[in-house]
Amino acid sequence: MTLSRESAPSATPSTSADLEDVVRVGGALADAMNSVIEGKPDVVLTAITALLAEGHLLIEDVPGVGKTMLAKTLARSIDLSVRRVQFTPDLLPSDITGVSIYNQERHDFEFRPGAVFANVVVGDEINRASPKAQSALLECMEESQVTVDGHTYELPHPFMIMATQNPVEMEGTYPLPEAQRDRFMARLSMGYPTAAAEVAMLDHHGASSPIDRLRPVTDAAGIGHLSHAVRTVHASPAVRQYIVDIAAMTRTSSLIRLGASPRATLHLLRASRSRAALAGRDHVLPDDVQAIAPVVLAHRLLLSSEAQLARREPLEIVTELVRRTRVPAAR
Template sequence: MRPSAPTTSELEHLVEVGERLAATMSAVIEGKPEVVRTAITVMLAEGHLLVEDVPGVGKTMLAKTLARSVDASVRRVQFTPDLLPSDITGVSVFNQDNRVFEFRPGAVFANVVVGDEINRASPKAQSALLECMEEHQVTVDGQTHALPHPFMIMATQNPVEMEGTYPLPEAQRDRFMARVSVGYPDPRAEVEMLDHHGAASPLDDVRPVTDAEGVAELIRVVRRVHASEAARRYVVDVAAATRSHPAIRLGASPRATLHVLRAARARAALAGRDHVLPDDVQALAVPLLAHRIILTSEAHVSRLTPAGVVEDVIARTRVPGRR
């Protein structure tokens, strides 16, 4: 049975909260409205966000701003080469008084987990996130522990050519719903940043817009946004096109297809609509698909970029209802 579509009042409330979140975050991350909007979309779509860029452009600030904008439990993990998997997931400790092992939760037991410089940890530590990102649970010593809801990981990383980095494996990149790049601010935004951020941290003025239960309720509204058969077919056609494109060696996975549809529902809801349009898929294609595909050697020689190839895929894929 298909769930009922969101009511007008539910959508209006979601749009209001989304706009307040965007305004709060834009006061700290100046001149990057699309990056802010994508971060909010990923949160409402129950996804995880990867922020990749060179040092000093505000990657960690973006993650911490979103975390502070929601009154929920927040934990930060500083990824370093000596980080252990148990530091992330938790560990069983023997209690001398009770003579039993007790589980001590790790850093992932929070609504929002900020993973700073995730690709500076060893592959063994990075793999500790695989289960919790996909299944929202952690298994330690044969015991499974559920993570809180909502649950979101916002991770930052430096480009792989930077010193001291380990490339994220494909399985982990695929678990991130979207990847965004903050980029350098334009000169006007950078001048405003000096004016506003020079004397104090802008995070000191951030006040929560909603709480964890409020986000969970908005997520339930997003789940009920209608996606027609034509819209779902278009999502599948786009994913299938990445698997047959001559410049792509590894295309989008079925998990990517699910992520695109969930994010398209969130984007539609943030626009006040109760249904998904092809425009939602097109607007989200690059941040949701570019980090998942692997280009061929010939494409690298031709200096093609994953983002450019995804844009080409969108241009080649027929939109339902258009000739």
């Protein structure tokens, strides 16, 4: 039986030196990204949290607030292979996964890798592709592999998809199915910048783009080392039960038609571990779970008709449910 990353036994627990590396490199990544993304330190922290937790990121907001810039900035800050896919209605699944082409010299088929064969895949306007093209991402997002013509090809490690979409303009778009939304560890909304941040943006971005001046602060091996340290951060039985209790609240609330999946609880645990490691701790606190739960859970929920009529937002509902869930007592 093949064990998942979460269920596989950990080789060695993280040491204080490993956690120091997480804090140091995570801080350097944050500094690099904050030099480009003005006035959004919380958004930058969540993006780094998802990266170290080996999750995928969905960036959803109105046009022009820096969704693609955030994805490109994170990719540029790390010395990794990066591919960008512009999702359009005529995009084919083979453009994403790859295709087998007959080689006349060898008299055999050879595989030509598609756009997902990179460490970081930036998918711009993912909801503009057809459902057929969107479904090409399901296997690679969950299993880090691609199957074409009966052959399975492993994707490079680390592997992360950062997708953007515009939730306002619905014409010519195809909403992501629940199965695909559930594969994204977190969903971010950029929001409009503050007045001071927008003035700073005009100053820094007016003549040239600061992203061109970015230099990588780590590489694929470095991210792999940090991700291993994150996986071994201790989560006590009480904290694990707390995560399950929060997920159960989403499944029993009258405001929610479809609650958080078991995959969501795994993502919440991994993201909480990542947040704890970035804070320099070798154990997860309920505070870590509370801080990251809304962005991990909200995009997976389907609201009831009553909640929709009342114009409730999933993020607001998750925040309320987390507040109502009993916090484990300190020992």
